[in-house]
Amino acid sequence: MPRSFGIAGSAVVGFLLALQSRVNGALGTRLGDPLAASVVSFGGGLLALLVVVAASPRARRGFVRLGRAVRSGTGIRAWQCVGGVCGAFLVFSQSIAASLLGVALFTVGAVSGQVASGLVVDRLGLGSGVTRSLTVLRVTGAVLALVAIVVAVSARLGESRASLLVVLPLLAGTGVAWQQAMNGLVKQTADSAVSAATLNFATGTVALVLAFGGEILLRGFPTEWPTVPWLYVGGLLGIFVVGGSAVLVHYTGVLLLSMGIVSGQLIGALLLDLVLPVAGSHVNPGTVAGICLALLAVGVASSDTGAKVPARARSARMTNRERHDS
Template identity: 40%
Template sequence: MSEDPEERARPAVKWLWLLGVMLAAGAAIPAQGRVNAELAAAANDPLVSTLFTYLVGLAIIAPVTLLTRRGRWGLAAVGPALRSGEVSWWHLLAGCLGTYFIFTQGVAMAVVGVAVFSVAVVTGQTIGGLLWDKIGLGSGGPKQLNGFRLIGAALTIVSVLWAVSPQLGSNGGLAWALMVVLPFTGGFVQSAQQAINGRQTAAYGTLLPATLFNFLTGALLMAAVYGGKVLIAGTGEALPTVWWNYLGGALGLIFVGLGAYLITQVGVLVTAMGMIAGQLVGSLVLDIIFPAPGSVIAFATVAGTVLTLVAVLVASLPDIRRSRPR
């Protein structure tokens, strides 16, 4: 069995670097959500935003993977990884899981609001991170769920609730409650996608093939779904001409690729928690620079965001202590 990435000693500067990567990867998620929500609203069709997210991402990652030495070297490692059992054929379909999460952005965010959407996604990501680490879906095999990890996971959910509490309203209603299930399951499924991507990245030695397969399979699935919708109901509204409405795929490359790398370093749970902190930081910056309707910035917003960083440090504490020189 390969060495558990969490058992390797790392200097404190490496942990700071990894934390920075987690924040950057997480910050791309609310930016993508804002872009995709705008495209879905302009086209009056959430399938359009999901489809273009994968088409644009594929248009970027395909030449990067096929035309670089590292990309071709990684693709050459796919066959041996499949034959050895390090990677199963269904791992190559992880991108299909991501289509569901992106679809929930276009469908549920406008109904339940950004705050409730964020809490539901984070809860799903955290519970998923605990489960996938426990069963060893990611790289390095099963990981022990010690007290620090469990406390950190609980603290993450509490801190997100605190951060978005100024925006929580009394919507109620069974239909609204059922709509909340979408982002919860979306976050749960996304954490599985990240775990599988991390497993592939560890097997191939580079994140490029896993990222390419994500966008290729996602694009094929969404092309089939959208094609079926067009046959039944037609194309609908004309596509918007605002160029930044189509940046969802580029932003998706950031958190899919970096997430795959991070899981090989710190596991599914800590990756999910670090990216959650990045989501809150990114949302806070977006609300300051480009405020969305209904956005609220209060003490709880800032304090809850800071607390997510504390939660990540708590969950990582045993590994940080192990990395200190004796």
Template identity: 40%
Template sequence: MNSPKIIKSSTEKTIVVPLLVVATILAGMLSPMQSAVNGQVGKQLGDGNASAVVSFGSGLVVMAIIILARQSTRRQFASIPKKIVSHRIPWWNWIAGCCGAMVVFSEGASASILGVATFQTTLISGMVISGLMCDRLGIGVPVKQPFNFPRILGAVLAIVATVLVVLPSWQAPKVIALAILPFLAGLLAGWQPAGNSAVAQETGSMLVSITWNFIVGFGILGAALLVRILMGQLTFNLPSAWWMYLGGPLGLLSIALMALLVRGLGLLLLGLASTAGQLIGSVLIDWLIPQLGNEVYFVTILGALVALIGAGIAMIPSANKHVAVDELENHQV
């Protein structure tokens, strides 16, 4: 006979989990909102590099305020130079911010032309393939995961999704070339969480890791922009509208919400719900804001659905493996 406590716990879980899934879907919509903002900044400034500097700069300001407000995080951040010199973690973990720089650069350079739905679908497709490769090589995971049918199928569906969303622009080589940017950014972004996680463990703070991530990205993009300005290739002007500075804060809010929601959902549900939110939000933005000038085609929606299915199929084996590892660690403790 089930005790009232067990029944109550089961009932609460039945009610809470769907609510958390809905919350994660809504949080996932922040990513296409960020892409839309950065895309419009890139359109106004006429340069993806300049747009990325604005986005990283606004995010870095927010993180600097958060870090400087606490003595513990100031101390942890100040320890970074010594930790880099000590080589306790591989050097590439410290430059994971390059991946975020590529993603934000591609947003400014291509999101306004491709449309948010096409941009997000190609980005997610690249991330699915990158995630499978990182799992196979053991990057950021405790156990290497071999390729199997579901994982290969997920990667194939990711490629199919990318082809579908660019089909309406197949006769426009410039658009196809731009679609390569978010796909490559997605491929690079697969190992960024592993690098950020390693830095967080080394410094003892995820906030410090995120701040360092923004510093690396801003430093690389800012240096490139400065060189181009000095060479006379472009002139840089700050965006005129206040909302154009929300790209960085939107990305930070998304990271914070995901960190909170993962505790109640786990990696699998969080990944699926956030991916669904990204794709649903992308289509809605292109559809409900015609001022952006992006048309939503049937194949765009179909490509988004295929990307979601591919991501789901690719995640399932990983989730099972992570569960097994977590259970093993719990028993050892």
């Protein structure tokens, strides 16, 4: 798969993520509980994937291969299989910090952590299996991506409230980049995107259920659940987001995957505001300018054609050099 198709695919994933955010946001608003909506989304996605796994011999074989690899310690470790916890932490941090910081500042913080972490993860060769150096073009593209987000949400930054809580979205964004890398590694090991997505949803659901259990003790269980069917499809959309990311990261690396997803999210948010506006949503020049900058950022970063070294080969060379030095 050429890199250009991988980048285009990541933009589609970003569009689906924007649509999922709209669905989960609407459910959270109806329930008055974003965490409950997140449990429904993750749990619904997990149930759908378990049905697919039951009907797919390849997915079941993927879990067998993954189990053998973890037990033997070759290629993957147990702690690398819990990337879904990072997705759960992002959702949890949204429920805590987004309303206090403002959505705009929360978004800037999350994307900052995601882009910076993407550079580091690619440098270490996690997820995609090759190391990508910190070249001028890649760093410039990352900076442009951050500027694009700031420009896109500039109209709402005035509503944001600076606080030490901005550390939460920074950490959450950092975790998302790591999650994408680990899901890619799980997919390669299991040779099944369904297996990777199922494991992601399972670990994320467990983490969210634990957090939701604590919330129930404090606030009680939501009693009025909406009956509109489309409010419960967020988990199904999430399957394509997680599964698509696990497949694409091998071809794009984490940084380009993240930047492509951000571009798709911005485009998706603009289209949704035009076609399916909600109360308080509106299109402003900053959003359009942010989309143009995001696309430019992807173009700049993807134009880097520097040599990429397989992570295992790089590790072997370092080991040989250490032996020679000794």
